[in-house]
Amino acid sequence: MVVKESIRYSKAEDRIFGLETLPKVNTITKKPVIANQLLCFIIHGISTKYVIPASYYFHKKLSSKELHKLALEVLQLLAECQFMVVRIVGDNHKNNVALFKHFGNGCLQTCIPHPFSVGLKLFFSFDYCHLIKNARNIFLDHDMASEDGIISANYLRELAEIQGNLVVKPVRY
Structure with missing residues (x-):
């Protein structure tokens, strides 16, 4: 999701909002980056009607390798919380296509063995509306x-x- 580039300082929290929140190694010399996009992982029930934001990150530019790493981290955390993730859905943006290819070892596949739940398959699909x-x-x-x-x-x-x-x-x- 594209968001307006802006930064805001909260005096009450003594914190700056609007900067990247990706878990990268920050060095002292690295300049802060103002985010202009939001990446949100949402879990959606199949048999029950719930929608829960699992994780979100503000960023400026995200590579498909970084997206793959974040998706694996979220999948692992959800597996640890006893959620059974059976499908990943995304629009057909080039980073999402590349993400699905990363999961398929360079090939675009519809499913793979689940990386964190033995015996389950993990399916991939593009959002039909898009x-x-x-x-x-x-x-x-x-x-x-x-x-x-x-x-x-x-x-x-x-x-x-x-x-x-x-x-x-x-x-x-």
Whole structure:
């Protein structure tokens, strides 16, 4: 999630807010970095309806290797707390694709043996809402081709134009 870059000092807590909170080795010479993104790991129940933030980090730039390390730490902590994590879901941002590849030893796989729960599998999936949105955006930019000819996005473009300024959109996605 993108957040506004700003720092704030809390006199009551004698603390500065808005800086990176990633668990990195800080040296004396390293300048503080103002965060502009939020990474949040959320656990979501399958058989029960609960949503719990498991961990969150403010950061400026996060590599896929750092994301993989953080995901492993969160998975391990959740396993220690007796949560059975069966699936990791993310949008199809390049860091999330790379994260899934890190778990699959360089290959994009749908599941692997769970790293912290013997006998369980850990599944990976992309959030379908983001996939539909990305397909729509690509289709708005380009026509597609099939064996039968060109698949035109003219109707989709017209629909997007018609309901572009409407508060309630009759046709979603």
